[in-house]
Amino acid sequence: MAHPTQLGLQDAASPVMEELLHFHDHALMIVFLISTLVLYIIVAMVSTKLTNKYILDSQEIEIIWTILPAVVLILIALPSLRILYLMDEINDPHITIKAMGHQWYWSYEYTDYEDLGFDSYMIPTQDLTPGQFRLLEADHRMVVPLDSPVRVLVSAEDVLHSWAVPALGIKMDAVPGRLNQTAFVTSRPGVFYGQCSEICGANHSFMPIVVEVVPLEHFENWSSFMLQDA
Numbered sequence: 679m680a681h682p683t684q685l686g687l688q689d690a691a692s693p694v695m696e697e698l699l700h701f702h703d704h705a706l707m708i709v710f711l712i713s714t715l716v717l718y719i720i721v722a723m724v725s726t727k728l729t730n731k732y733i734l735d736s737q738e739i740e741i742i743w744t745i746l747p748a749v750v751l752i753l754i755a756l757p758s759l760r761i762l763y764l765m766d767e768i769n770d771p772h773i774t775i776k777a778m779g780h781q782w783y784w785s786y787e788y789t790d791y792e793d794l795g796f797d798s799y800m801i802p803t804q805d806l807t808p809g810q811f812r813l814l815e816a817d818h819r820m821v822v823p824l825d826s827p828v829r830v831l832v833s834a835e836d837v838l839h840s841w842a843v844p845a846l847g848i849k850m851d852a853v854p855g856r857l858n859q860t861a862f863v864t865s866r867p868g869v870f871y872g873q874c875s876e877i878c879g880a881n882h883s884f885m886p887i888v889v890e891v892v893p894l895e896h897f898e899n900w901s902s903f904m905l906q907d908a
Contacts, residue, residue, distance in 0.1 A: 679811075679845075679871060688845045691870055691891070692862045695847030697761050705754055712750070765847070768861040771829035775820065779832075779839030779852040779874065782881035786820050789831075794904055800884050813883065814871045819890040823897040824867050832858045837879060843872035843889055851876065864891040 680688055690696040776787040780797075787795035801815040822828050832841045832850045839852035841860075850860040872887035892900070 690847070691845040691866055691868060692847055692864055694761070694765055694862065695845060696865075697764060698847050701757050701761055704757060708750060708754060765860075768827075768829055768859065770827065771861060772826040773823065774829045774831065775822070776831040776833070777820070777841050777852070779834035779836075779841070779878070779885070781836050781879055782874075782885040784816075784841070784885060784887060786818075788901070791901065791905065794901060796904070798888070800886050811871065814873070814886045814888070816886050816888040819869070819888040821890045821892060821897060821900050822864065823894040824864055824891050826894065827861060827863050829859060829861045832860065838876045839874050839878050839885075840876035841872070841887060842875040843870050843887055845870040845872075846889065848872075849875055867891045867893065 687699060687702065690699055774789045776789055778785045778787070783800070784798045785795065786798060796818045798816045798818045798820065800813065801810065801817055803812050806812060806815060830841065830848070830850070832852045833856060834852035834854045836854060838854070840849060841852055842849040846862045846864070848860055848862055850858050852858070868891055870889045870891070872889070874882060874885045874887070876882075878885075
């Protein structure tokens with residue numbers, strides 16, 4: 679969960695998000711070094727009156743400033759491609775959940791169970807209990823088991839939506855008539871919040887996503903209770 683004055687990204691709750699955090703720091707360090715070098719060159723050019731006649735026409739410098747950016751781009755592109763392939767991997771999911779976007783709420787269907795599905799609406803501000811987050815709490819959370827590969831099928835009923843949970847490193851567009859899929863493995867229990875990340879209409883900012891990660895035993899108890907209640 680993000681907090682006020684936070685500068686960095688949210689703490690990772692999945693291996694993919696940990697990789698994204700490492701890549702963010704890696705790219706940021708490269709940008710910092712490039713910015714420092716450019717600033718030094720600008721200050722040196724402005725502050726000195728000396729001119730080196732051998733630098734005015736230098737093949738060596740042209741070779742360096744052609745090869746060096748190519749090397750920098752490779753250092754950024756290779757880790758980026760690796761993470762893209764990791765995010766696209768879906769190997770033997772233990773459970774599949776279908777997330778359907780509506781104006782303006784989410785509905786979830788656990789496809790491995792015969793009749794387990796529910797709608798998830800935002801809790802109005804006047805109904806919040808102490809400790810709950812305004813505009814982020816939902817009346818029904820998407821509950822998933824800990825350390826289990828989870829596949830999420832994402833689509834929409836009406837307009838474009840986007841199912842996003844920053845702590846899990848997930849952002850998948852929900853397109854009407856199209857079924858997109860993503861997957862994640864949670865590395866720690868907790869409650870993780872997200873919101874629709876596509877401008878989908880007047881109540882776009884009022885369709886939160888709440889993912890609750892619990893141990894497998896608690897998940898089985900929850901699913902049994904939900905099936906009995908249905």
